[in-house]
Amino acid sequence: MAANTLQSGHNSAIPDIEALARPTLDERGRQRFCSALRRYAIQDMPEMVKRDFDERVKPRFEARGDALDNALAIEKAMKPEASYRFYSTLRYNAQEMCFQSVQDSVERALPEMIDVARDAAARSPAGGSLRLDPALEMPRYLTAQDVHLTPGCFHNEWVEDDVAQGAVVSLGARVFSATMSYRSWGGVARVISRWIKHERPDFRPLRILDIGTSSGKNLVPYVEAFPGVEAHGVDLGAPLLRWGHAIAEHEGVPVHFSQQNAESLDFPDGHFDLIVSSFFFHEIPVKATRNVLKECRRLLRPGGLMVHQELPATGLVDAWEDYFWNWDTDNNNEPFYTAFRAQDPIALMAEAGFDRARSFAQILPDVNTYPDRYGAFAWDEPGRPRHGKGGWYVFGSSLPQ
Numbered sequence: 462m463a464a465n466t467l468q469s470g471h472n473s474a475i476p477d478i479e480a481l482a483r484p485t486l487d488e489r490g491r492q493r494f495c496s497a498l499r500r501y502a503i504q505d506m507p508e509m510v511k512r513d514f515d516e517r518v519k520p521r522f523e524a525r526g527d528a529l530d531n532a533l534a535i536e537k538a539m540k541p542e543a544s545y546r547f548y549s550t551l552r553y554n555a556q557e558m559c560f561q562s563v564q565d566s567v568e569r570a571l572p573e574m575i576d577v578a579r580d581a582a583a584r585s586p587a588g589g590s591l592r593l594d595p596a597l598e599m600p601r602y603l604t605a606q607d608v609h610l611t612p613g614c615f616h617n618e619w620v621e622d623d624v625a626q627g628a629v630v631s632l633g634a635r636v637f638s639a640t641m642s643y644r645s646w647g648g649v650a651r652v653i654s655r656w657i658k659h660e661r662p663d664f665r666p667l668r669i670l671d672i673g674t675s676s677g678k679n680l681v682p683y684v685e686a687f688p689g690v691e692a693h694g695v696d697l698g699a700p701l702l703r704w705g706h707a708i709a710e711h712e713g714v715p716v717h718f719s720q721q722n723a724e725s726l727d728f729p730d731g732h733f734d735l736i737v738s739s740f741f742f743h744e745i746p747v748k749a750t751r752n753v754l755k756e757c758r759r760l761l762r763p764g765g766l767m768v769h770q771e772l773p774a775t776g777l778v779d780a781w782e783d784y785f786w787n788w789d790t791d792n793n794n795e796p797f798y799t800a801f802r803a804q805d806p807i808a809l810m811a812e813a814g815f816d817r818a819r820s821f822a823q824i825l826p827d828v829n830t831y832p833d834r835y836g837a838f839a840w841d842e843p844g845r846p847r848h849g850k851g852g853w854y855v856f857g858s859s860l861p862q
Contacts, residue, residue, distance in 0.1 A: 560633035588715035615698035627704025654686035659835035666734035673741035676705030754813035
């Protein structure tokens with residue numbers, strides 16, 4: 462089985478909903494341009510800005526006795542600089558353009574997409590399920606803005622049984638992350654599941670919960686890693702869940718999607734052996750984070766494991782990296798970025814009822830960058846990769862038997 466795709470188990474009874482979006486040649490060209498532009502903005506331009514800071518801005522401030530030794534000081538110093546303003550403008554627009562580049566093809570195919578999602582929900586031939594709650598109240602931290610600069614955000618519905626936002630998020634993310642030619646299954650999930658199997662070779666989860674699952678991209682690989690596991694994914698956005706359910710059913714993977722607020726879930730106590738999330742907590746207020754972690758503690762069975770992939774905490778990175786990560790707070794409609802990263806993850810988990818001694822915050826090796834390394838990096842290890850640059854930051858805890 463290829464690393465990024467599930468090749469077996471396709472259920473021909475449910476068409477591939479993603480394949481229904483058929484961009485024209487011009488649209489495909491635009492998507493490739495947007496993808497390359499964002500890759501340049503996110504990978505190459507930060508090095509240019511850092512060089513300008515080191516060679517020109519920092520010496521000027523130090524010459525007059527001003528220390529730039531924290532993210533806030535660096536931000537104030539860099540904000541008026543042309544290098545930062547050019548970088549920030551380009552990155553912001555590239556982000557928007559990636560999602561906008563798929564909208565026309567989604568709109569043309571939307572009626573057919575809705576029919577496929579309805580059929581998948583009605584029959585669920587792979588054995589999964591879709592449970593939606595039209596009465597669920599959307600929290601203001603979701604509805605107040607288009608999170609991640611995603612047009613329409615994650616939850617909005619324009620027609621009955623809508624999947625448009627699921628399509629825009631999923632297909633736009635493929636442009637966004639330069640995986641346009643194939644369906645990309647969650648690299649983060651492969652990293653975490655590989656690490657779990659290395660650290661806990663006898664761990665056999667019966668049920669797994671993915672919080673903020675979106676369309677299940679980072680949930681499906683766990684089903685592959687732990688055959689027979691009962692997989693559940695929760696999210697606020699019904700269009701995302703409809704979309705994800707249709708894809709899972711096409712792939713022949715039984716996943717149980719449900720529309721719920723992770724601050725208050727309807728599963729019984731001790732229901733899950735493994736609870737995971739990917740890029741979730743920085744999208745919600747710290748108060749909500751505390752509520753979600755308390756729910757994780759309630760839902761985790763004795764002997765269970767919790768692993769959340771996230772952005773590295775402020776106290777674990779140097780001042781420049783801290784400044785770099787905080788860009789999204791002001792520019793990417795992710796206002797809780799900085800506040801979440803300012804928290805001590807071990808303290809948050811202890812507050813939720815987890816044992817400090819069983820809790821962790823560490824960098825795991827990326828599967829592609831370090832194919833032969835399975836264990837986590839120590840924070841002071843020479844050559845430790847940065848989050849997103851060969852490694853992935855995770856925090857979590859476990860319960861005793």
